[in-house]
Amino acid sequence: MCLSVPGKVMDIHADGLRTATVSFGGITKDVSLVLVPEADVGDYVIVHVGFAISKLDEEAARRTLELMAQLERGGNGSEGQEGPRPL
Amino acid sequence: MKYVDEFRDRTLATTIAERIARTVRRPWMIMEVCGGQTHAIVRFGLDALLPPSLTVVHGPGCPVCVTPIGLIDQALHLASLPRVIFCSFGDMLRVPGSRGDLFSVKAAGGDVRIVYSPLDAVTLARDNPDREVVCFAVGFETTAPAWAMAVIHAKELKLTNFSLLVAHVLVPPAMEAILSSSQNRVQGFLAAGHVCTVVGYEDYEALAARYRVPIVVTGFEPLDILEGIALLVSQLEEGRIEVENQYVRSVRREGNQQAKSVVDEVFEVVPRIWRGIGEIARSGLRLRTAYGDWDATVRFHHDLAQVGHGSEEESECQSGLVLQGLMKPTDCPAFATRCTTENPLGAPMVSSEGACAAYYRYRNHVRPEGVMRVSSFLR
Amino acid sequence: MSNHESIELTCPVPVVEQKTVQLAHGGGGRLMQELIRDVFLRAFDNPALASLHDGATLPIEKGTLAFTTDSYVVHPLFFPGGDIGSLAVHGTINDLAMCGANPLCLSAGFVLEEGLNMETLRRVVESMAKAARAAGVPIVTGDTKVVDRGKGDGIFINTAGVGLVPSGVRVLPELVMPGDAILLSGDLGSHGVAVLSVREGVAFNGNVESDSAPLHRVVADLLDSGVEVHCLRDLTRGGLASALNEIAVAAKTGMVIDESIIPVHETVRGACELLGLDPLYVANEGRFVAMVPESHVEAALTVMRQHVVASRAVRIGAVTVENPPLVVLQTLLGTHRILDLLSGEQLPRIC
Numbered sequence: 039m040c041l042s043v044p045g046k047v048m049d050i051h052a053d054g055l056r057t058a059t060v061s062f063g064g065i066t067k068d069v070s071l072v073l074v075p076e077a078d079v080g081d082y083v084i085v086h087v088g089f090a091i092s093k094l095d096e097e098a099a100r101r102t103l104e105l106m107a108q109l110e111r112g113g114n115g116s117e118g119q120e121g122p123r124p125l
Numbered sequence: 126m127k128y129v130d131e132f133r134d135r136t137l138a139t140t141i142a143e144r145i146a147r148t149v150r151r152p153w154m155i156m157e158v159c160g161g162q163t164h165a166i167v168r169f170g171l172d173a174l175l176p177p178s179l180t181v182v183h184g185p186g187c188p189v190c191v192t193p194i195g196l197i198d199q200a201l202h203l204a205s206l207p208r209v210i211f212c213s214f215g216d217m218l219r220v221p222g223s224r225g226d227l228f229s230v231k232a233a234g235g236d237v238r239i240v241y242s243p244l245d246a247v248t249l250a251r252d253n254p255d256r257e258v259v260c261f262a263v264g265f266e267t268t269a270p271a272w273a274m275a276v277i278h279a280k281e282l283k284l285t286n287f288s289l290l291v292a293h294v295l296v297p298p299a300m301e302a303i304l305s306s307s308q309n310r311v312q313g314f315l316a317a318g319h320v321c322t323v324v325g326y327e328d329y330e331a332l333a334a335r336y337r338v339p340i341v342v343t344g345f346e347p348l349d350i351l352e353g354i355a356l357l358v359s360q361l362e363e364g365r366i367e368v369e370n371q372y373v374r375s376v377r378r379e380g381n382q383q384a385k386s387v388v389d390e391v392f393e394v395v396p397r398i399w400r401g402i403g404e405i406a407r408s409g410l411r412l413r414t415a416y417g418d419w420d421a422t423v424r425f426h427h428d429l430a431q432v433g434h435g436s437e438e439e440s441e442c443q444s445g446l447v448l449q450g451l452m453k454p455t456d457c458p459a460f461a462t463r464c465t466t467e468n469p470l471g472a473p474m475v476s477s478e479g480a481c482a483a484y485y486r487y488r489n490h491v492r493p494e495g496v497m498r499v500s501s502f503l504r
Numbered sequence: 505m506s507n508h509e510s511i512e513l514t515c516p517v518p519v520v521e522q523k524t525v526q527l528a529h530g531g532g533g534r535l536m537q538e539l540i541r542d543v544f545l546r547a548f549d550n551p552a553l554a555s556l557h558d559g560a561t562l563p564i565e566k567g568t569l570a571f572t573t574d575s576y577v578v579h580p581l582f583f584p585g586g587d588i589g590s591l592a593v594h595g596t597i598n599d600l601a602m603c604g605a606n607p608l609c610l611s612a613g614f615v616l617e618e619g620l621n622m623e624t625l626r627r628v629v630e631s632m633a634k635a636a637r638a639a640g641v642p643i644v645t646g647d648t649k650v651v652d653r654g655k656g657d658g659i660f661i662n663t664a665g666v667g668l669v670p671s672g673v674r675v676l677p678e679l680v681m682p683g684d685a686i687l688l689s690g691d692l693g694s695h696g697v698a699v700l701s702v703r704e705g706v707a708f709n710g711n712v713e714s715d716s717a718p719l720h721r722v723v724a725d726l727l728d729s730g731v732e733v734h735c736l737r738d739l740t741r742g743g744l745a746s747a748l749n750e751i752a753v754a755a756k757t758g759m760v761i762d763e764s765i766i767p768v769h770e771t772v773r774g775a776c777e778l779l780g781l782d783p784l785y786v787a788n789e790g791r792f793v794a795m796v797p798e799s800h801v802e803a804a805l806t807v808m809r810q811h812v813v814a815s816r817a818v819r820i821g822a823v824t825v826e827n828p829p830l831v832v833l834q835t836l837l838g839t840h841r842i843l844d845l846l847s848g849e850q851l852p853r854i855c
Binding site for chain 3: 045061062063066
């Protein structure tokens with residue numbers, strides 16, 4: 039469920055839904071940023087059915103890719119990820 | 126495409142697969158709960174990259190599949206009313222009710238329209254003041270904020286011709302239902318990354334502790350899923366029971382506060398019947414009384430009184446077992462014989478994210494022979 | 505001579521005409537004659553049509569005739585890069601080309617809905633005329649009917665075409681054999697995405713233009729070049745996956761293709777990701793696949809790439825003896841799965 043795609047915020051219109059033009063590989067669609075008030079022009083957002091549901095953390099993305107490239111992981115294998123929270 | 130292509134990199138996929146292979150020492154059964162993840166696994170053939178002792182089963186992560194037949198019948202009835210413009214996401218159009226589906230209602234003259242966004246439906250209502258716009262609000266926690274915003278927006282626009290037929294379902298109760306079943310053999314979960322983007326994963330910590338199962342919040346690209354699996358099997362092999370977040374670029378532990386608050390404003394939690402599984406407590410959403418004006422079950426109460434509660438499923442359809450991960454689609458006797466995407470016996474064969482449809486579409490039941498030689502044909 | 509497109513002269517005398525199509529325009533009387541004269545003849549102007557007979561007669565040499573027909577019901581009528589008219593011309597020319605034939609001429613049958621804007625009809629007909637002229641394939645005969653308001657979607661067009669297959673040319677799925685290479689003439693999905701971009705409910709903005717184009721010239725060059733062409737198929741509804749499956753079934757062979765080689769334009773990808781569509785199943789209207797012996801691949805690609813319409817031609821896979829009649833896809837990750845026929849219509853996947 040939840041087909042969501044990352045897109046880049048190109049500009050933000052001044053309306054009640056914080057509608058923005060978001061680019062997905064060159065095609066653009068109007069997306070509401072009302073659920074992600076911290077998103078700004080130039081940011082990447084994850085978009086689901088016309089709404090941004092999160093601002094994509096580009097630094098975290100970079101870290102994730104770096105971790106994926108490691109064959110061996112030190113410790114419990116998840117430094118750089120969030121958590122884990124022992125239960 | 127940025128932030129998509131990097132997570133489909135072949136070299137990295139091989140690296141992670143190798144890591145998984147080195148980590149797995151014992152057989153494990155893990156479940157992914159999201160139709161989008163099922164889709165990615167079959168589309169990219171990820172199961173071929175996993176060691177045979179690792180079994181991945183698919184859970185009830187397809188809201189289209191689990192929408193109760195009674196609600197579908199209500200949708201079909203409303204869609205057939207001449208004054209109604211019935212809006213739905215594409216996937217719902219072919220899900221069978223007791224008699225027919227939205228496609229057949231459309232063919233008979235019903236005004237059924239596919240929308241991409243709930244806001245499109247609000248625009249339709251604004252532009253067609255003489256018609257009633259009714260929307261099938263289907264989806265997990267990921268989609269609820271969008272429908273909540275649509276209602277809030279419709280209220281701001283003072284629209285009196287816009288309403289929702291709410292079919293939202295919630296994931297953690299379903300996971301709990303699976304875990305608490307005596308037949309459960311699932312030992313770890315990949316949690317749905319976009320659901321958690323909205324609601325966070327605090328709720329999962331209690332689940333993990335109570336049932337002693339590790340949970341990894343996972344994204345949807347092939348590398349995300351492989352990495353999620355790698356983290357999960359590490360926990361299993363090491364005997365750890367934690368909630369980890371693989372999808373850090375989108376998910377925070379507390380989720381999206383803004384999204385959660387609009388959902389809470391508009392919806393309340395109720396029990397819901399999951400098609401093929403039965404009723405699960407506190408697993409659905411309904412519009413609050415304060416938003417009754419935008420609730421199709423209130424607005425069309427009179428019309429809907431005639432609609433029954435939905436007849437029993439085709440007895441051959443084993444969707445309940447499939448949705449709970451107790452049976453693989455390929456194990457169902459009707460799979461690909463009496464039940465195909467052209468003639469589905471149940472919802473998981475209809476929705477593109479239903480496990481049965483995914484297996485059938487990508488012909489998972491047919492393994493190409495001589496696959497190793499295939500590469501020699503390609504340069 | 506100048507390099508400009510030839511100047512098109514039209515009669516400057518203003519014509520008094522109806523603003524919308526009436527039932528009487530299909531009735532066989534004066535109004536219909538006016539419609540034929542002022543809209544169709546004016547646009548399609550050619551000697552065969554000018555004789556205004558019930559049918560066109562054309563002298564041909566002895567040989568093998570190719571004959572095909574197709575109907576066009578696309579909605580909306582106009583989309584970036586084309587319209588129902590240009591589509592109707594290109595589509596039928598392409599079907600002839602896929603048989604190995606040189607297209608000779610086309611017929612055009614119109615079913616118009618009462619109330620259709622006359623200006624809309626003119627635009628479509630002008631577009632057909634332009635496409636036919638550019639392709640060098642005249643529209644020599646036609647028909648018009650008008651149906652009651654509500655009984656048609658504006659315009660439906662049927663085009664039939666005849667062509668001549670040069671002697672010695674045989675292009676059929678039966679000739680496809682294991683070991684043949686599979687060539688694809690260009691990038692996928694532009695047509696389907698272009699139409700979706702203007703369709704209500706899923707519209708978006710982007711510079712995606714339909715790839716609708718005539719393929720007869722590149723095919724003729726290919727056949728002329730000495731390359732042994734076993735089979736040709738243009739990709740239409742159902743995309744690459746459908747075309748390959750149809751051929752595999754007819755030829756009783758298997759196929760294998762490499763997803764990482766298949767060209768898809770970035771904006772088309774973006775649209776497909778957004779809507780949850782698979783480019784391998786999205787409609788094209790100016791792309792084809794060709795099956796040729798492995799040893800002829802370089803020569804074939806060289807010929808194809810000389811044409812704008814096939815400048816990104818590439819070898820995507822091979823015909824195999826294993827797994828008939830399945831088409832196996834090697835995914836981006838190097839794993840394998842079956843590329844099946846589409847079941848029903850590919851709906852935008854949202855949830």
